[in-house]
Amino acid sequence: MILLASTVSGSIPVNQLINSSKQRPSSRSCVVNSAVAMTNEVKRSCEFYDMHKELIPYAEAWSWQKDIVKKRKELIEREKDCSDTLIILQHHPVYTLGTRSSEAYLNFSMKNAPINVYRTERGGEVTYHGPGQLVMYPIINLRYHKMDLHWYLRALEEVVIRVLSSTFFIKASRIEGLTGVWVGDQKLAAIGIKVSQWIAYHGLALNVATDLTAFGQIVPCGIQDRQVGSIKGLLQEHVSSNRRGAESKYDIDDNQLIDITHKSLVQEFCKIFQVHLRHKPIPAGIAWERPEVLHSITEKGD
Numbered sequence: 001m002i003l004l005a006s007t008v009s010g011s012i013p014v015n016q017l018i019n020s021s022k023q024r025p026s027s028r029s030c031v032v033n034s035a036v037a038m039t040n041e042v043k044r045s046c047e048f049y050d051m052h053k054e055l056i057p058y059a060e061a062w063s064w065q066k067d068i069v070k071k072r073k074e075l076i077e078r079e080k081d082c083s084d085t086l087i088i089l090q091h092h093p094v095y096t097l098g099t100r101s102s103e104a105y106l107n108f109s110m111k112n113a114p115i116n117v118y119r120t121e122r123g124g125e126v127t128y129h130g131p132g133q134l135v136m137y138p139i140i141n142l143r144y145h146k147m148d149l150h151w152y153l154r155a156l157e158e159v160v161i162r163v164l165s166s167t168f169f170i171k172a173s174r175i176e177g178l179t180g181v182w183v184g185d186q187k188l189a190a191i192g193i194k195v196s197q198w199i200a201y202h203g204l205a206l207n208v209a210t211d212l213t214a215f216g217q218i219v220p221c222g223i224q225d226r227q228v229g230s231i232k233g234l235l236q237e238h239v240s241s242n243r244r245g246a247e248s249k250y251d252i253d254d255n256q257l258i259d260i261t262h263k264s265l266v267q268e269f270c271k272i273f274q275v276h277l278r279h280k281p282i283p284a285g286i287a288w289e290r291p292e293v294l295h296s297i298t299e300k301g302d
Helices: 028-037 058-077 149-168 212-217 231-241 254-273
Strands: 044-056 084-091 094-097 117-119 127-129 133-141 181-183 186-196 199-207 250-253 275-279 296-299
Touching: 044 058, 044 254, 058 084, 058 117, 058 133, 058 199, 084 254, 084 275, 127 212, 133 254, 149 181, 149 186, 149 199, 149 231, 149 254, 186 231, 199 231, 231 254, 250 254, 254 275
Parallel strands: 044 084, 044 275, 094 117
Antiparallel strands: 084 133, 094 127, 133 199, 181 186, 186 199, 250 296
16 A cells, blocks of 8 residues: 655655555556657646645635636637646635535535535535645646546546655555546545636645545545545554564654645646646735644654
8 A cells, every 4th residue: 555755755764665555557547648648748838826835715716716717718719828727725624516416425414514515617526625635726728738538637647646656655546437546445636627618627636634534524526435545544554554663763744744745746747747837926815824733643663
């Protein structure tokens, strides 16, 4: 399941590798790799709004995305080129449903919802967003990448799979017939998109140090027989499974884990989609706050 990180060896030095993923990788991965190789050799410009340390209300981020999409469409109508956009952030606790999501997957009545619930235009069933989860919203013109929704979904999955492999040596995979990224029976990343006139938005959510309790109030993504997991949870499993005398040492808090994962997400996204990022300031009017550090992972070897 876990082969712990070489790229963050200053924080998580490890000499023992574990690989116990029960899931057979989907054959779709080879399709993604070949399709990625077909993308433009010249890197496209991509505006980058980096708010990975901030908690952004879902409604504001959603409205912001739609505003960007509207402006992109206006440029296309005038036959002008437009850059891609990447937004990375965290959300205040919220449940979101796709355009055809069933409320049967909510374990509460809408009148007595424990937190805000939004029905959006993305695909997919209900999911949860909250602190400790990195949400990536690429707003890209698929005309300049590949006009294929299946390729796009597999490419987003590939970003996460490579992050887990290269940064944490976590063996992740796809499951045939399902969207998302899995480690064994645990789903670490959920993906839901909307594409209009080949402009894609919404995106993916990766559980890094997420409190998974809120997922108990829903049937995540409408999948009854599988669990939700997080990077932190997998690291903790590795810590607890270590025997006396192990030389592994851990000293990392949630914010550090978020930072490490964020850096890798950005790098892998740029490789997969062949873009170069232009950092942009947070727009005026976007409300945000920093989450507090609630937990840390610590182990000292004997």
